Amino acid sequence: MTLIASSVLAADFGHLNNELEKVKRAGADLLHIDIMDGQFVPNITFGIPVMEVINTYSDLPKDVHLMIHNPENFIKKFIELGADYITVRPESTEKLEYCLELIKNNGAKAGIALNPETELETILPYMHEIDLLLFMTINPGFGGQKFIHRVVDKMAEADRYRRKHELTNLLFEVDGGINEHTAKICVENKIDILVSGSTIFESDNFKNTIQTLKES
Numbered sequence: 001m002t003l004i005a006s007s008v009l010a011a012d013f014g015h016l017n018n019e020l021e022k023v024k025r026a027g028a029d030l031l032h033i034d035i036m037d038g039q040f041v042p043n044i045t046f047g048i049p050v051m052e053v054i055n056t057y058s059d060l061p062k063d064v065h066l067m068i069h070n071p072e073n074f075i076k077k078f079i080e081l082g083a084d085y086i087t088v089r090p091e092s093t094e095k096l097e098y099c100l101e102l103i104k105n106n107g108a109k110a111g112i113a114l115n116p117e118t119e120l121e122t123i124l125p126y127m128h129e130i131d132l133l134l135f136m137t138i139n140p141g142f143g144g145q146k147f148i149h150r151v152v153d154k155m156a157e158a159d160r161y162r163r164k165h166e167l168t169n170l171l172f173e174v175d176g177g178i179n180e181h182t183a184k185i186c187v188e189n190k191i192d193i194l195v196s197g198s199t200i201f202e203s204d205n206f207k208n209t210i211q212t213l214k215e216s
């Protein structure tokens, strides 16, 4: 079954605890939490104090994408604050291997994110070490952008690799421009987790929207 990760970035921050409660009741499986530093990506989102609030108000599994330079400096802190998954970008650190070990040794699941332009080849040496591969289908920074279709070929290529090497526990996740049409394309290409921000949080009925995405 496809899992849905609600992207907190699209929530109404004036009523964050209420929004977190609503997505949980509506059937979201995880919270997707984007930490951006304004350097590594052209936006600043939020950091430790907001992560504390999210951890206080929601017991949904937390899937944290660190879009910051040198994520190794903050991995332990985000795990202490409830992160179940931590995803890092190969371009953000010279210590990728160390980051993955740090995540796993501190009890979380380790992910790598691929920008739309980043080739799968670049991370193949790590495929056996990770729990999650995140395909960005937008240029990261902002919600509400259009799904970049050419990433679909990369999903198919990664799925061939996953099957060939019997990486049965490795999950594939997609983030950016997910709606009922693009969700279907991703699920056909063996994506396990769909991240959705604006489609859920801008809808009138979170439950119906999440259900529709799950049934894609």
Ligand SMILES: O=C(CO)[C@H](O)[C@H](O)COP(=O)(O)O
Residues within 6 Å of the ligand: 007, 009, 010, 032, 034, 138, 139, 140, 141, 142, 143, 144, 145, 175, 176, 177, 178, 195, 196, 197, 198, 199
């Ligand atoms: O990583 C992200 C932005 O960089 C977000 O997770 C993305 O905003 C999801 O939002 P939407 O579903 O509106 O595209």
